[in-house]
Every structure is written in structure tokens, then in C-alpha cells.
Amino acid sequence: MEQILEAIQAGASSDDIANLPIPESYRASFVKRDEAAMFEGVDSWDKDPRASLHVDQVATPELAPDEVYIAVMASSINFNTVWTSIFEPLPTFGFLDRMARDGEYGARHSRDEHIVGSDASGVVLKVGAAVRNWKPGDEVTVHCNYVDDQDPSAHDDSMLAANQKIWGFETNFGALADLSVVKANQLMPKPTHLTWEEAAVNGLCSATSYRMLVSDNGARMKQGDSVLIWGATGGIGGYAVQYVLNGGGRPIGVVSSPERAELLNKMGCEAVIDRKAAGYQFWSDEYTQDESEWRRFGKDIRAVNGGEDVDIVFEHPGRSTMGASIFAVKRGGTVVTCAATSGYMVEFDNRHFWMKLKKLLSSHFANYAESWAANKLLDQGRIQPLLTDVYDLDHVGDAALAVHHNEAEGKLGVLCLAPAEGLGVSDPEKRERIGEDKITMFRGV
Incomplete structure (x- = not known):
């Protein structure tokens, strides 16, 4: 992962990034199957994500044809990560075990650790054989609607799909990690004027609000x-x-x-x-x-x-x-x-x-078209990120606890592979035009 980070920071070409080896393991935050009963008898408020969220190396899964590996530069905390970490309303390993019935690639998700996180900004490292619209080196954000496009129920409004899931909550290989596996139809262009951490906090919450209020489905x-x-x-x-x-x-x-x-x-x-x-x-x-x-x-x-x-x-x-x-x-x-x-x-x-x-x-999250439209408004500077504070991945439990106890306004970002805040802006002129005061309005709140 150090070699990957160096290449990203050096502005390596698509071909150079494509030729980088994918590591056999990577750093990630996860809960353990054998600890799913650890909070039994404890009041919900007193359940502490710092006790259940571990940060360590995990094995890299095989890539399916419609998936990509991404280097996760930053992620964020959502309530679904809190729910996973306190095993409420039920342990999420049941979701992963049901995925194992979906064939060879579904079986990868049933593990003894659940890698969490449903928001990300990062860089595409490698694409599966069926991926057309993305290439190594692309800077992306990720939305968390996970669907199988071979199911006919997914082809009107994919949020009504019989097999619809939320990535990093009902699937494995989530975003609170240095590397992740996502479907190509989860990818969106990263807003060019935002830092990695600013771009990482919007996907789930912004698209949810867009569908609720703006969309024809809302x-x-x-x-x-x-x-x-x-x-x-x-x-x-x-x-x-x-x-x-x-x-x-x-x-x-x-x-x-x-x-x-x-x-x-x-x-x-x-x-x-x-x-x-x-x-x-x-x-x-x-x-x-x-x-x-x-x-x-x-x-x-x-x-x-x-x-x-x-x-x-x-x-x-x-x-x-x-x-x-x-x-x-x-x-x-x-x-x-x-x-x-x-x-x-x-x-x-x-x-x-x-x-x-x-x-x-x-209303429940958003389909790809709604997520894309919401992301476009962010890229245009019409909607601003709600980033209030940033944690590093080793302190993801502290961030989850703050959300659990409603101690944070807006969104909490988490640096994953990004070594520091403030990186990732590729269009500083646009950032200046939109206004630093608007973009960072929630910081320090």
C-alpha cells in the first residue's frame, strides 16, 4: 500500500497504476464474528464501538468481473457503521452469510470479520474484465447502493431490487480501510475542488436527502x-x-x-x-x-x-x-x-x-441516477460537504462513539490511505471560485 500511495501522490499515469501489484492483505476496520455477543445485557447507549471495532490486516478478496479495486484515501462514519459496531438491531454477519448463497463471488463476503464503512473517496487501482467506463488512476467517490444488474427487479428503480444491499453494511469489504472492492456501478467522479476527506463524507447522506426531497421517487x-x-x-x-x-x-x-x-x-x-x-x-x-x-x-x-x-x-x-x-x-x-x-x-x-x-x-438511500445527480451538484459547488472533524483510521472507534452519542454535527471524516488532511484538490481555481468559507462552513462545529 505504501507503493500505491507513493504512485498516487506522484501523479502516476493510468498504465503505471495498473501495473502496481495489489497487496495480499491491507489495513481495515472490522468487527469479529466471535464477538457478536460481547454487548449482551448492556444498554444500547453504553455499548462502546471502541471495544468492537478492530484495525488490522485483512486478506484481499478476489476481484469479480464487474468490480474494481480502489485505494481508499478517506471515508466517513454513518449510523450503519455504529449499528454494526454495537451489533444492533442484530449482528450483520447474517447479511454476509446470506450473500454466500449467491455463488462464487457472493461467497467471498462470508468471513469471520466484517469490514465496515459505506462512504469513500479514492483512486481506481485495477478493474475487472467487464468494467467499461473506469480505468486505473481515476479519482472517484463511491455510493453505497449494491445491486445485481442481472435481476429484472433492479431495472426500474434499483432501490426496489429484490437483492438491493448497502455496501459496507449488508456486504463485506467496506470503505473504512486502505483498500476496498466495489462494483463499477457504484463509482462516481470525485468533485475536483474537494479534498479527499471532504469528498468522502457526502455519498450516503447527500444522496439520501436528494432522493427524499428532489427525486421523482421522493x-x-x-x-x-x-x-x-x-x-x-x-x-x-x-x-x-x-x-x-x-x-x-x-x-x-x-x-x-x-x-x-x-x-x-x-x-x-x-x-x-x-x-x-x-x-x-x-x-x-x-x-x-x-x-x-x-x-x-x-x-x-x-x-x-x-x-x-x-x-x-x-x-x-x-x-x-x-x-x-x-x-x-x-x-x-x-x-x-x-x-x-x-x-x-x-x-x-x-x-x-x-x-x-x-x-x-x-425512502431508503438512492439509486445510481439519483446518487450521480447529487454528486454532480457537489461538483458544481451548489451543495457543500458537511465535514466537521477528521479522524485517522486507527481512531475509527472514537469517531463511531461520537456519532453513537450524537456528539457531532454534520459528518465525521476518516483518513484511510491519505497521510494528512487537505490533499486531493485537483482544481484549486474552482475551489477559490466556490469559496473556502462555503466549503468549510461546518469545520470545527
């Missing part, structure tokens, strides 16, 4: 639409705010501190609700929601939204907020949800839902 936000965004400075909420602004909408950001409200204002989001200051108690006890609190919340929304209810609610907390979200969206409006970070058994008053013809729409 809420189909129009110019002028008002959008309530929970966790508006978080990993997906911060991208949602940008997509609403870029699309001519009006974001109403919900956050939990004056500092986060100030960050939203800096992003251009004028309408902000500080839920902590408001002290909303949507649940009066474990089993009962308080409609008067929904009504107070709706009144506060109208106060910052020109007296109107919102057209769309960007929902991901789940149980703690779904009742309020369904109540607050306007007659005929849409609640679009992609997660349930506060609990997945949601409840709402169906009378407010059916009698006012509201819509509840599910």
Missing part, C-alpha cells in the same frame, strides 16, 4: 415549497437544508441549541425552531401522545412560515416525532421518512392523516 419538492427539517444540522438534515435552498424552497430547520440555530442562519436558513428551548413534550408518557403539544408545535411553525403549515416534513427521528410530523404537515402535504433513530414503532392520529389527505412516503 417528495418532489417544488420551488416555493416549505419544508420542515428535523435535525437540520445533522448528517442528512444539513444536506436537506441545502437541497431546499438550492431548489427554491423554504427550509424550516428544527435544532436543539442556539449554536445550531446560528449555524442554520449562516447556511441561509432563516426560519428556525429550537425544540429544546420550546420544551416540546409530544409524549406525556410511554404510551400516550399529547395533541396539545402537536398544536403548540404547529403554531410555532406557522409563526416562522408566514402563517402557513408546511408542504413537506423531512422526517427521520421516528417514534419521538412522527405523530407531530403527521399533524403539522399541511392538508394534502407529504411526510417523507428514511429512518427511525428514536425508535421504529411509530404512532400517529389517523384522523388527522386520512381526513386531511396527507401522504406518508418511505
